[in-house]
Amino acid sequence: MTILFVLITASSFVAVIFLIAFIWSVKTGQFDDSYTPSVRALFDDDTIPENPSPEIKESSNNENE
Amino acid sequence: MAKENQKCIHCGEDCGKYPIIWDDKPFCCNGCKTVYQLLNENKLYTYYEMEKSPGVRVDEHEFGTKFAYLEEEEIKAKLLEFKDGDYSKITLYIPAIHCSSCIWLLEHLNTLNKGITHSIVNFVKKEVSVTFKEEEISLRQLVELLASIHYTPMITLDNMDGKSAKKEDRKLLFKLGVAGFVFGNIMMLSFPDYLAGEQGVEPALQRFFNFLNLILALPVLLYSARDYLLSAYKNLIHGVINTDLPISIGIVALFSQSAYEILSNSGTGYMDSFSGFVFFLLIGKWYQNKTYQALAFDRDYKSYFPIAITKIVDEKEEITQIKDLEEGDRILVRHHELIPVDATLVKGIANIDYSFVTGESNAVNKLVGEPVYAGGKQMGAAIEMTVNKSVDQSSLTKLWNQTEGGIVPKKTLNNMVDRTSKWFTIIVISLALITMLVWFFIDPPRAISIFTAVLIVACPCALALSIPFTYGNSMRIYGKRGFYIKNSQVIENLSKVDTVVFDKTGTITQSNALDINFNGKEEPNREQLSFIKSLARQSTHPLSVSLYQHLSNLDSHYVESYKEVAGKGVEGYINQVKIKIGSALYVGAQVNQEEEFMSRVYVSIDEDYLGFFSLENKYRDGLTTLIKQLKKKYEVHLISGDNEGERNKLLQWFGENKFMHFNQKPADKFEYIKQLQAQGKNVLMIGDGLNDAGALNKSNVGITIADDIYNFSPACDGIMESGKFKSLYRFIRFSKSSIRVVKFSFLISLLYNTIGLGFAVNGLLTPIVAAILMPVSSVTVVVFVTLATNISALISDNK
Numbered sequence: 001m002t003i004l005f006v007l008i009t010a011s012s013f014v015a016v017i018f019l020i021a022f023i024w025s026v027k028t029g030q031f032d033d034s035y036t037p038s039v040r041a042l043f044d045d046d047t048i049p050e051n052p053s054p055e056i057k058e059s060s061n062n063e064n065e
Numbered sequence: 066m067a068k069e070n071q072k073c074i075h076c077g078e079d080c081g082k083y084p085i086i087w088d089d090k091p092f093c094c095n096g097c098k099t100v101y102q103l104l105n106e107n108k109l110y111t112y113y114e115m116e117k118s119p120g121v122r123v124d125e126h127e128f129g130t131k132f133a134y135l136e137e138e139e140i141k142a143k144l145l146e147f148k149d150g151d152y153s154k155i156t157l158y159i160p161a162i163h164c165s166s167c168i169w170l171l172e173h174l175n176t177l178n179k180g181i182t183h184s185i186v187n188f189v190k191k192e193v194s195v196t197f198k199e200e201e202i203s204l205r206q207l208v209e210l211l212a213s214i215h216y217t218p219m220i221t222l223d224n225m226d227g228k229s230a231k232k233e234d235r236k237l238l239f240k241l242g243v244a245g246f247v248f249g250n251i252m253m254l255s256f257p258d259y260l261a262g263e264q265g266v267e268p269a270l271q272r273f274f275n276f277l278n279l280i281l282a283l284p285v286l287l288y289s290a291r292d293y294l295l296s297a298y299k300n301l302i303h304g305v306i307n308t309d310l311p312i313s314i315g316i317v318a319l320f321s322q323s324a325y326e327i328l329s330n331s332g333t334g335y336m337d338s339f340s341g342f343v344f345f346l347l348i349g350k351w352y353q354n355k356t357y358q359a360l361a362f363d364r365d366y367k368s369y370f371p372i373a374i375t376k377i378v379d380e381k382e383e384i385t386q387i388k389d390l391e392e393g394d395r396i397l398v399r400h401h402e403l404i405p406v407d408a409t410l411v412k413g414i415a416n417i418d419y420s421f422v423t424g425e426s427n428a429v430n431k432l433v434g435e436p437v438y439a440g441g442k443q444m445g446a447a448i449e450m451t452v453n454k455s456v457d458q459s460s461l462t463k464l465w466n467q468t469e470g471g472i473v474p475k476k477t478l479n480n481m482v483d484r485t486s487k488w489f490t491i492i493v494i495s496l497a498l499i500t501m502l503v504w505f506f507i508d509p510p511r512a513i514s515i516f517t518a519v520l521i522v523a524c525p526c527a528l529a530l531s532i533p534f535t536y537g538n539s540m541r542i543y544g545k546r547g548f549y550i551k552n553s554q555v556i557e558n559l560s561k562v563d564t565v566v567f568d569k570t571g572t573i574t575q576s577n578a579l580d581i582n583f584n585g586k587e588e589p590n591r592e593q594l595s596f597i598k599s600l601a602r603q604s605t606h607p608l609s610v611s612l613y614q615h616l617s618n619l620d621s622h623y624v625e626s627y628k629e630v631a632g633k634g635v636e637g638y639i640n641q642v643k644i645k646i647g648s649a650l651y652v653g654a655q656v657n658q659e660e661e662f663m664s665r666v667y668v669s670i671d672e673d674y675l676g677f678f679s680l681e682n683k684y685r686d687g688l689t690t691l692i693k694q695l696k697k698k699y700e701v702h703l704i705s706g707d708n709e710g711e712r713n714k715l716l717q718w719f720g721e722n723k724f725m726h727f728n729q730k731p732a733d734k735f736e737y738i739k740q741l742q743a744q745g746k747n748v749l750m751i752g753d754g755l756n757d758a759g760a761l762n763k764s765n766v767g768i769t770i771a772d773d774i775y776n777f778s779p780a781c782d783g784i785m786e787s788g789k790f791k792s793l794y795r796f797i798r799f800s801k802s803s804i805r806v807v808k809f810s811f812l813i814s815l816l817y818n819t820i821g822l823g824f825a826v827n828g829l830l831t832p833i834v835a836a837i838l839m840p841v842s843s844v845t846v847v848v849f850v851t852l853a854t855n856i857s858a859l860i861s862d863n864k
Contacts (some may be wrong), residue, residue, distance in 0.1 A: 001267060019246045026238045036188040039165045052155065
């Protein structure tokens with residue numbers, strides 16, 4: 001049964017690590033905005049399409065290449 | 066190709082008859098076209114693929130020197146969050162943020178300008194944080210860029226006061242995290258004891274668990290529960306008993322009894338109940354505190370005022386901060402700019418719209434040499450003025466400071482829960498003492514532990530949770546229906562209201578719509594109307610502007626020898642026909658005294674009086690029904706800063722003249738509310754402008770109505786979307802059902818307390834009984850109040 005003392009001490013130690021992780025996450029502002037990241041995740045990567053969508057053609061006076 | 070009802074590809078507005086075509090796409094205005102071009106050039110087409118009509122419609126802008134003040138070092142230093150070498154960071158509030166396309170576009174600012182390195186949107190707060198290199202793009206250019214894509218940031222005097230801290234929010238999260246962590250671990254360490262049955266856990270192991278629990282519980286007592294303990298202590302010193310007292314008694318009793326049992330090795334203690342109790346309490350607090358971050362309920366004149374204005378020094382224009390303005394300075398106020406200080410007009414024609422400040426619906430004309438009070442907006446060509454008083458001394462600022470002494474938070478004492486707590490505490494403590502006394506005779510050594518057992522079980526956990534969850538949920542229900550309240554106290558105040566006071570302009574009338582009708586010998590024909598329209602277009606007087614908008618679908622003509630007489634009217638020739646529009650006197654019409662007050666535009670053609678256009682305020686939809694509903698149970702009053710022009714029309718709703726008051730200055734409104742309250746009335750004030758600010762703050766509940774809830778509104782308890790005006794009666798009724806839900810949940814939790822007391826008084830309260838009773842009672846109450854508020858909201862919707 002004595003092994004329980006070691007195990008519980010170890011598990012408490014691990015739990016404390018998670019608590020610290022939580023405090024860190026709050027401190028770095030991860031809980032400040034719980035909405036925007038959910039939208040951001042749905043955006044495609046920032047690659048600009050080679051052929052613009054059929055709906056919106058590239059304009060003729062497009063100089064900023 | 067221009068067919069009717071084409072939708073602008075950028076903003077989705079109706080393009081009207083003549084859309085602007087660029088790249089084969091229809092646009093409603095040049096502004097939208099410019100944004101489209103800008104986005105197209107930078108290959109940000111994805112913007113248009115995300116939503117059907119993502120853009121925000123803003124009228125065209127010529128920025129000119131509008132944002133020139135952002136080049137002032139002092140202003141920049143205050144606005145920038147930090148500056149580190151080349152990089153600067155600023156957080157800007159942009160009310161226009163409304164959809165996922167907005168987030169996408171604002172987070173791709175770096176493709177629009179290389180100087181911007183990084184931008185992050187906080188959608189809930191409607192803020193964007195931009196990191197940029199000042200060498201490549203100045204703050205002014207950045208703001209102009211944002212404004213040009215129709216995301217104009219709101220920068221007001223308020224921004225200069227430094228950043229308001231969001232630390233409080235985070236502190237609660239820390240406390241909640243710690244309590245949750247401890248609760249989980251103590252539960253795990255306590256379970257062996259619950260499940261071991263008769264023989265119990267091995268003593269050495271149990272002692273180890275107990276000590277671990279004690280160590281774990283310490284941060285909960287000293288950190289997570291600190292606010293409750295401190296608040297109870299502070300109130301007790303002042304002889305006040307509030308909810309935090311019974312909660313603190315419970316916390317202290319639980320902890321000290323447990324610590325005693327553990328240290329004396331006489332039992333396992335109630336650390337599981339203790340940490341669970343604090344954890345649940347904090348969840349309730351967090352749930353209740355989640356309010357509308359993007360809305361501001363405590364704005365004062367500072368958020369209405371701009372930061373800077375154009376000053377004229379030696380014939381040259383210079384940008385200066387408003388707070389630095391001194392007596393004798395000469396300032397330039399352009400079209401649509403706000404007059405920040407009391408000043409005297411020295412050049413130009415002042416045509417000032419005070420509707421937001423005083424409630425007057427008509428613009429006020431001032432001539433050179435006349436004094437002009439702060440707060441109005443100039444409509445028309447630029448004017449020059451000399452400053453009479455500095456900002457702090459100006460009439461508007463003074464009014465603000467006098468009537469309110471700043472913004473005082475409304476009293477939250479003596480509310481329902483505090484009254485209940487008072488009785489609750491007294492009863493619990495006397496019961497505990499009696500029990501102790503009785504046990505002293507039966508079994509003296511157990512008396513103390515049973516005393517604490519009573520205190521423990523009487524701990525108002527469910528009671529303390531019912532309020533935050535009922536009110537928190539009610540606030541969400543209100544929010545979904547377009548009514549946003551500042552905090553949960555407002556619900557209780559709203560339920561007690563017995564008198565409703567309305568402001569007129571902008572509150573019961575629509576702020577941007579007028580009923581325009583022609584009265585005269587004969588209706589003008591189409592050609593005459595188009596002449597009137599062309600003439601009205603030349604003037605910036607609000608009445609002309611309204612008339613022009615009303616007639617805007619007619620043809621335009623060239624106006625010759627146009628002349629404007631300030632405060633009187635305008636005239637000009639179109640196709641050799643002389644047209645005059647303006648006041649009765651100017652045009653040559655005969656009117657009686659009463660009619661002078663009315664908003665009318667008189668017309669003559671070739672000096673022949675034709676008739677007049679009456680411009681009447683359009684009342685909000687559902688006003689008749691709403692007032693009928695309200696009148697059944699409440700006294701309904703009207704106080705208006707406007708003239709009596711529409712008295713007769715208003716009489717049909719408000720019934721008696723004694724309930725209607727006109728020409729009321731902001732201070733009069735404040736006094737009026739004060740008088741009503743002196744008669745013992747609970748007043749609900751509904752207003753919209755700065756002129757109502759004093760009354761809104763004085764009233765028991767002050768609600769502002771806003772077309773755009775993110776724009777400026779004076780300090781208040783709640784903001785209502787203007788479209789939801791007719792639901793006001795339902796909102797008040799719903800607050801009453803919320804209160805009923807709270808009362809019922811009090812009964813439920815008291816029932817649990819009684820059951821627990823049955824165990825405690827007989828000395829049967831074991832840790833496992835406490836550990837079951839507490840969560841079960843809390844969960845029942847939370848489930849009950851959530852269901853009950855939702856159901857009563859549904860019932861209220863269908864009635």
